[in-house]
Amino acid sequence: MKKSIKLIAAVLACVMVLGLCACGGSQTATDTDGEVTLKWLTAGPGKQKDSDLVWATFNEKLAEKMPNTQVEIEALPFADFAEKWRLMIAANETIDIAWSGYAVNYTDEVKKGGYLELNDLLTQYAPKLYKSMPEWVWDLMEVDGKIYGIPCYQMMASRPAGFKVFKEDAEKYMDYKTLEEELLKKSEAGNPVLSEKAFDVIENYLLALNANGVPNKGFAPYNIAFIGEAEAQSDYGLSSPVNTVYLEYDETGRPIAKDGCAPDVTDVFYKRMAGIYQKGLIRKDVLTASDIRADEGVIGGYAMWYHAYDKFTEQQESLQIGKDIKVIHGEEKYIRPTGPAATNNSLPRSCSNPVRAMQFLEVLNDPADTSLYNMLVYGIEDKHYKKVGDNKIETLDYVGSPTLDSGYGIQKWVIGDSFNAYMTQGDVEGYDEYVKTDMNANAVAGNMEGFKFDKTPVKTELAQIDSVRKEFYGLRYGTYTDWQAKLKEYREKVQKCGQQKVIAEVQRQLDAWYDAQNK
Amino acid sequence: MLKNRAYYRSQAIINVVMVLISMLFVLPLILLISSSLTDAEALKDGGYSLIPRSFSLAAYQSIFSNPQQIIDGYKTTIFVSVTAALAGTFVMCLTAYPLSRSYFPMKKVYNWFIFFPMLFSGGMIPSYIINTQYLNLDNTYWIYILPALCSTWNVIIIKTFFLGLPNEIFESAKIDGASELSIFFRFVLPLSKPVIATMALTTLLGKWNDWNTALLYIRDTELYSLQYLLQRILREAEFIKQMSYNTEINMGMIDVGSQQAAPEVIRYAMCIVAAGPALCIFPFFQKYFAKGLTVGSVKG
Structure with a gap:
């Protein structure tokens, strides 16, 4: 027994020495x-x-x-x-x-x-x-x-992102000017959620398509968080570093971290999505479908989808698809990325x-x-x-x-x-x-250019919040009939995961960054 | 009469349960085969069914549109897994035999040497360094075969089986003047067919399904194993799709237009192409397999 312990010790020692040698060999x-x-x-x-x-x-x-x-x-x-x-x-x-x-x-x-x-x-x-x-x-x-x-x-x-629709249909059945105005307003103000007015346009358009027998598969679920959840901000260079936190700016321009899961912030989004889902305007199998993007930009596929665009997009994609599309703009600037x-x-x-x-x-x-x-x-x-x-x-x-x-x-x-x-x-x-x-x-520089969020202090909290978010994906697609109860449950769970600690950490790092910038 | 009925009833229940359990394994396979033979559009719109709703060989056509790669993959995989299975089983039997003899003097030391690395191995990076920088095995057939020759776990199973062989055979062979080698070849090997077949089959299947080796060590397309080749086609498509989805906004000009992901049908067809031959081999080994698996557990 003693012998074998000695032997083990010797082997371990050899292994460690070899390991050290291997590390020291850089040229x-x-x-x-x-x-x-x-x-x-x-x-x-x-x-x-x-x-x-x-x-x-x-x-x-x-x-x-x-x-x-x-x-x-x-x-x-x-x-x-x-x-x-x-x-x-x-x-x-x-x-x-x-x-x-x-x-x-x-x-x-x-x-x-x-x-x-x-x-x-x-x-x-x-x-x-x-x-x-x-x-x-x-x-x-x-x-x-x-x-x-x-x-x-x-x-x-x-590139900025906006809605893409088929030109012919949109000109007939959609008040796209209002939608564009509302999208631009949202990005200008940095609101996490699109206005009710914009949701009206979307819903009416989809209903009108169905009423007039235009073959379509409804509202594309991909990228949907960009029009209604806090993470939308990263799209516009406002760069909230955390999915459940959004930023507002006070009169001096100092960024303030806000709770993206607080009551009323995203209610409109969940309410309208539930309505859209219940009217059958979004695919029924949205939570389980393996490739929710397969019908984007396909004739007879989704009626509208949300994506990046530039000056050449309409021309390029119309050619690819074989039918003219129209881009409803969501932002007029090109933003420098932060990563x-x-x-x-x-x-x-x-x-x-x-x-x-x-x-x-x-x-x-x-x-x-x-x-x-x-x-x-x-x-x-x-x-x-x-x-x-x-x-x-x-x-x-x-x-x-x-x-x-x-x-x-x-x-x-x-x-x-x-x-x-x-x-x-x-x-x-x-x-x-x-x-x-x-x-x-x-x-142009985004509001938060140069700010890099260090996730390490709240790593566990973020991981937990992320898994809760995934659990409640049904909210953003409106698949729950009792969405209010689910939303309440979701919010409670997120808070339990340490949401407040995350917000405080974001704010702490924002302050340090902002103060260093404006000495 | 009454007893008979009770007997039949219990048999019926057992059978029904067993049939249900085996369905759990067989149905997905049938679903896989049927899906691979379905038209891609029909699959997307109508979902899966046990009988193809609209029959189509398109998936197989597209896989075999570049048959050279698949043929190379098959060649590599067949050569490697057969060689590794034969050579590996032989080496493992040779290792196990002395360890099973009580009069082998260094038994304890060797046992320990073989057993210890099973618990504490060097890990991936050291073995990568050894294989590429000292043994220069990367990008050759050898990397598939040599490291797989001797699996500790299998050696222990074989050893246990050898221990179970009646001692009298060895004694009488010795008395008749047989050397250790001739005892090994003329008695031990013929008596150990079940365990040999089991080990050969597990090594064969292990190598057949192995794609990690090729991922880490192989650069030339001709040396890709079949599994890796298929895996790669899928992963590449999946990866590009994911990347383009996740970073849409910041991907800039990275264009993904022409890199469409392989539709599901093609994946299923690939599974069949990759697993098919192994599925066919299995029944031939089965009679040994069941026996071989239990041999480790009982002594004497």
Whole structure:
């Protein structure tokens, strides 16, 4: 017995020593001379038929611009990216450049020490890349004042959201001007709930469609919280950080956290939704349907649905759907988002040569010569695409997004600055220009720009509240006949989960942030 | 007469209960098969039914539209699971045999070495480091086979079965001058068919259903296992759908138009394609299977 205890102790000791060794092995080499092969872990449809060929050709071309530098690309499928990335970085595998887009939580990874700080590298080795994006885009990437990711430049501002309806029907049966007025009023005032007047328009429209025998599947349930629950605010840059809390501003502009579950705040919404459901204007199986979005933008599908839009939406979506649609605006501004960009490249902590990696990204995203970038995105000319104009191509075996079955193709927003990409037959003329000069340049700061809510102090409470919210989803779709009783029960439960503590914590952090801003 | 009736009645009740219980297992399977053969639109509008309301092979057509991938997947999976099952069972029997002999001197130490990692294993990241950085098994067939060769739990079951073999056989074989190896091959293995079949089958099914290995270690499409391939097609579609739904407002130009999620029908068809062969193999092993499962429990 004693012997075996000793043995166990010895084994455990060995394990601990080995564990320590494994942690201490990070490299910090920064030499810029000699042959370097950069390993680039990127996302995409996965390794395709011609991937090896394209990447070999890419390296030949790259050698003309950057002698001594080769790139070894590993393209992971989006669905697997997060898991594999975590494993590879935990194992300290050498990765020189890694995609750090929406699949991984950028801020968390930075806090865990997964990425290298880029400020000095950017200004020193990639000045053109640094200047290609407005200052506020870089601000988004800052964690504690430092940049850890290079956004793949694309549409950066948040698009506003509004109702989409079929034009022909809406012009006949809907008072859409009133609805638009009410939506704009709501977003202007930062109200969590749409007015009764607006609900009247919605209900009357749906009833009129049915009365006149227009085939439709009613009101689309997706995104419905945006018109009636506190979380709606995040839509308008007012950015309530918590789903059950909404913000109001006092005369000095100081944000005040308000209880989104207090009586009367959202009653109108639940009442009207119950009415809509009982009149059969929303699908009966809304709580159990596996894909509630399947009938959006389908002829004979939902009569109205709530989504993001921009200047080109009506034109683009009408073409896709095959019937003219109309967007009922909900907001007139483009708002800067508050979180990091959706798709970026970073230098992981296991990067063997940060200087060379940064130099490579500068060359890759050079607007003066986009051939390298476009080769990685579209492949080889006449094999994967045909040139039809100066900057225009036609992709040969897919339209829009490439898939695993395509010969070659990676989404342009994964590789780098997507404004450097050729236009394909799937793109709309003038759209890039509009996004770059109209949306990105004119985007305004949301009221809460720069405020980042730290959830840790109320983590348990938030998790509990979230599960209660899910339990009572029937409220927002109006499926309960006794909605008032359910609403009461819901509110009591949320309060029991520590709602007041959450509100106090939000307020505390808001005050700290506001005071720091207005010293 | 009366006794007879009571007997039949109880039999009837037992049978009805058993039929009901087995229905719980069989009906979903039938539902799955029927759904995979239903027209996608009909499924969306009318829901599920045991007999396809409007028969359609479209789902299977779309799965097999790129047959090369599926064929590669089948090749990998069949090769890997058969090899792992045969080699694995053999290795495990070889490991278990000495441990079951009372006169094996190092028995306690080996027992402990085999048993301990079952309780405290290194975890995923250390094994990933070992497999990729020291053994360089990633992106090869070996990663499917080698780590699966010896499962501690199975070794213990086999060992227990060996312990149950009558000792007299070993003694008389020894007296007749048989070596340990010939005892193993000529007596132990032939007498242990049930446990061998069980272990082979569990390893086979385990490997057949394994997609995690490919997820972690495989990069080349040709080396994907069937399960992973199907899983991937689904996950990719699901993932893109989810992403586009959740972050609609901030997704910018990320366009999802052409990446439609695989409709439910295709999922069901995939299940059938992936599980089908394993379902067919099972009945052949069944007579051993029931016996093999109980062998661990009784000694002597």
